[in-house]
Amino acid sequence: MAIPKARSCHRRSIDVSPATRDNDVGRMPLEDGKMASHEQQSHWQGVYTSKADTDVSWYEEKPDLSLALLREAGLSPNMSVIDIGGGASRLVDALLLLDQAHVTVLDLSAAALETARKRLEDDAPVNWVVADVTNWKPDRQYDFWHDRAAFHFLTSETDQQAYVHALEDGLKSGGKAVIGTFALDGPEKCSGLPVARYDAERLLATLGSHFRFVQSLRHEHVTPWGAVQNFQFTTVVKV
Secondary structure, eight states: OOOOBOSBOOOSOOOOOOOOOGGGSTTOOEEOOOOOOHHHHHHHHHHHHHSOGGGSTTOOSOOHHHHHHHHHTTOOTTSEEEEETOTTOTHHHHHHHTTOSEEEEEESOHHHHHHHHHHSOTTOOEEEEESOTTTOOOSSOEEEEEEESSGGGOOSHHHHHHHHHHHHHHEEEEEEEEEEEEOTTSOSEETTEEOOOOOHHHHHHHHOTTEEEEEEEEEEEEOTTSOEEEEEEEEEEEO
16 A cells, blocks of 8 residues: 655644743753744744654654764764754654764753653753754864755744854864755655755755755655655765
8 A cells, every 4th residue: 555645744733832941841951042932933932832753754763864864974082062943853763873972952842852851861062052943052073064954944034044154153163064854855844834845955055155065865754553654864064
């Protein structure tokens, strides 16, 4: 039986709960950061407080593609990597299993990060950042920047350029970014929100002259309920 193509990754409606404040996350240390609008944060808090992390369309048990792209781009255990919009993703678990020494996970949902943190040892060497990347001011630069399914939620030019400024500030010269978005023929909405879709050419045009193309590939992600979402992964280097 053919697997249906996804026009939207919204499985069913959810009850959106109020936003959770930074200091409600319990024992998780958080880096200061300006938060997204109340509406945006409430939406994602609602997603991660009303569903299991395995019951969202972007869930993947093993982040094999992201790991392969990061390692192919040159990631080694002594390098620093930040996962933008990492939420409850298993990428942080996989990186720690590979003895990655400097891992940061940023998401605007404290509930999502708490879900990930609870899977790990109490002393896991991870820096958890609750912030909206479009308002975030990095206090260091990273060797690698990973983003799977966060950038495509930024549909206004203002938000896209704010993201680019954070990427410019947060990535070392010669550092690599692996950015996964919906492809041009991917879903038009996700979690009830509109998205921007990309191929490599469109993404490079958005990122601007400080970034050079390294490689790109298409990927078919199968959601937990069996729909296919077409993704575009693009690797760039900061010049």
